[in-house]
Amino acid sequence: MTFRYRAGIAAAASAMALAVAAPTASAASLQEINGHTDNWLNEGSATVTYDNGTTLTRQADVLEALQQCGSLSVSCASTTTQDAGQVTKWYDAENQDLGTGPIDNCAPNGNDITQTITALHTFSWGWNIGASVDVTLVKDRLGIGASAGFTQSHTETSSGAVGITVKTGQKGMLKMGYDMDRKVTDVSIQGGKFGGAKITGLRTETPLPGGKRVGQDIVTCDQKLLNGR
DSSP, X not given: XXXXXXXXXXXXXXXXXXXXXXXXXXOTTSEEEETTTOXXXXXXXXXXXXXXXXXXXXXXXXXXXXXXXXXXXXXXXXXXXXXXXXXXXXXXXXXXXTTBSOEEEOSXXXXXXXXXXXXXXXXXXXXXXXXXXXXXXXXXXXXTTGGGTOOSOSOOEEOOOEEEEEOTTEEEEEEEEEEEEEEEEEEEEESSGGGEEEEEEEEEEEEXXXXXXXXXEEEETTXXXXXXX
């Protein structure tokens, strides 16, 4: 189930003296995704076909049809047509303390640089119809994300301190990640506009409980970080 909806999930690492030599463990079985470049949500478009034969593909039209499911006079049911799996989605996080990007240790004959990083990144529920949605509608009326026990809250915060060491000839940043579940869903609508409709190809990306991740993005000076720097 995959909705392009922006309900923020903030993963924050705040300063406490905790030196981490390697990234915090992410679920080993999950594929790791670069969130800066990933475009899975928008690689497929959703369509709504009304019972009178009208077919619409604009995101706004599909969203309008879906929002009918919030009415008690309309019956809606969702069916997963593709389980695209679970991934860990990573982003480089800006250093909030220093207001800088990468820690750059590319000068010759330098010393190792060790810093404790305070950083913040906001993650989101996502879908491919271009607007935010009421989480209660998604969970309670369509059942998307409900089986995973997601809370109704739009925001979760993960706090912790991460020390990062960048050796000579390297550059690095703290990276923040979240485990996400990806699905493609069809939604059947009975009642409402034109008597009913079917939405196909609805992509959703929903955060998994306990899915907050923190790690380090460290590369040699001739390579690029996740964010392309």
